Amino acid sequence: MTLDAVIFVxxxxxxxxGAAMMxxxxxxxxxxxxxxxxxxxxxxxxxxxxxxFVGVMLVIVYAGAIMVLFLFVIMLLNLRGxxxxxxxxGRVSRFTKYAVTLLLFIELVFxxxxxxxxxxxxxxxxxxPDAFGSVRAVSMLLFTxxxxxxxxxxxxxxxxxxxxxxxxxxxxxxxLPEETSPDTASTEQSKEGTQA
Amino acid sequence: xxxxxxxxxxxxxVLFGLGTVGVLISRNVIVLFMSxxxxxxxxxxxxxxxxxxxxxxxGHVMVFLVMTVAAAEAAVGLGMxxxxxRNRETINIDRFDLMKW
Numbered sequence: 001m002t003l004d005a006v007i008f009v010x011x012x013x014x015x016x017x018g019a020a021m022m023x024x025x026x027x028x029x030x031x032x033x034x035x036x037x038x039x040x041x042x043x044x045x046x047x048x049x050x051x052x053f054v055g056v057m058l059v060i061v062y063a064g065a066i067m068v069l070f071l072f073v074i075m076l077l078n079l080r081g082x083x084x085x086x087x088x089x090g091r092v093s094r095f096t097k098y099a100v101t102l103l104l105f106i107e108l109v110f111x112x113x114x115x116x117x118x119x120x121x122x123x124x125x126x127x128x129p130d131a132f133g134s135v136r137a138v139s140m141l142l143f144t145x146x147x148x149x150x151x152x153x154x155x156x157x158x159x160x161x162x163x164x165x166x167x168x169x170x171x172x173x174x175x176l177p178e179e180t181s182p183d184t185a186s187t188e189q190s191k192e193g194t195q196a
Numbered sequence: 197x198x199x200x201x202x203x204x205x206x207x208x209x210v211l212f213g214l215g216t217v218g219v220l221i222s223r224n225v226i227v228l229f230m231s232x233x234x235x236x237x238x239x240x241x242x243x244x245x246x247x248x249x250x251x252x253x254x255g256h257v258m259v260f261l262v263m264t265v266a267a268a269e270a271a272v273g274l275g276m277x278x279x280x281x282r283n284r285e286t287i288n289i290d291r292f293d294l295m296k297w
Contacts, residue, residue: 002198012207019211019234023218028226035230042211042237049204049248054240054259061263066233066270073274074226077281085223086288097220101213108209117201117249133247138256146257153264160268168275170282 007048015041027081028074032067039063050133204245212238225289229273236266 001009018038025031039062046055088094131137142150215238218231240259247255280292 004198008199008203012203015207016210016214019214019218022230022234023214023222023227025227026224028224031224031227031230035234038211038234039237042241045204045207045241046244048199049244051244051247051256051259054244054256057260057263058237058240061267062233062237066267069270069274070226070230073277076278077287079226079287083224083287086290088223089221094221098217101216101220104216105209105213108212109206112202112205112209132251133253133256137253138260141253141257142260146254146261149257149261153261156264156268160271164271164275167272168278 004048008045011041011044011048014038015045025081028079029071030081032070032074036063036067039067050131052133053135053138054133201245201249204248205242208238208241208245211235211241223289225277225287225292228289229270229277233266233270236262 015038018034018036018041022031022034022038025034039058043055043058043063046058089097212235215231215233215235218234219228222228222231240262243255243258243262247253277287280294281287284291
């Protein structure tokens, strides 16, 4: 077994282990930490495939920023894993869910085996600045051929920021209209007003 | 490079399947949300693997865009979770039924 294969097998096992433990955990903080483990293992595989820039982005943006956002929300809601989550679904329902997922996986494997893939190009990771997957090469594509989608992501982020602030904002009493008394009906009205 | 591209694609399929299981069986809305992120990442891995196989970097740009969309989705979705938790005091996905008729 070559070094490439060893790296792939170890990273794949860690990624799958992290993902499975993420689902199995009851404590959401442990779930987030296992997902970060899985993401770091996936970043190793990205780098092995020559995607240096995207691998670094995965660690910084995903494992760094987005997962910290999840942790913030868990901390804000004060979740400790002992919440009432309702009664678990029945045996038949659970079996159906696993069976459907297994069917999906088998279908994906058939598609992967059916398609004719070209042999991978040698020397995935090199130190050339213009090499495959480097910051310069990816940004050259991003700022020339894909400039329009890239600009649109900026608009998307702006909409998401405004939307998140509007959705998560707390209704304060002083925002209620002056002419109505602050009872439940006026609260409903002010909610409708902010949504419109 | 000794690992075939189909191995990477199979890994992506496994991760996607795990994400699907998480979305289907999870009753905690935050774990469900993280499973969706995992599915997005599995799709990203397939894109990276095809980029390597075809020696084109367009897949990397796609992954960049998918990450942006995932970040936006996480921000809005977590805001919604906070609001619903404030009103209903629950993170049980079965009680997130405001839009159910």
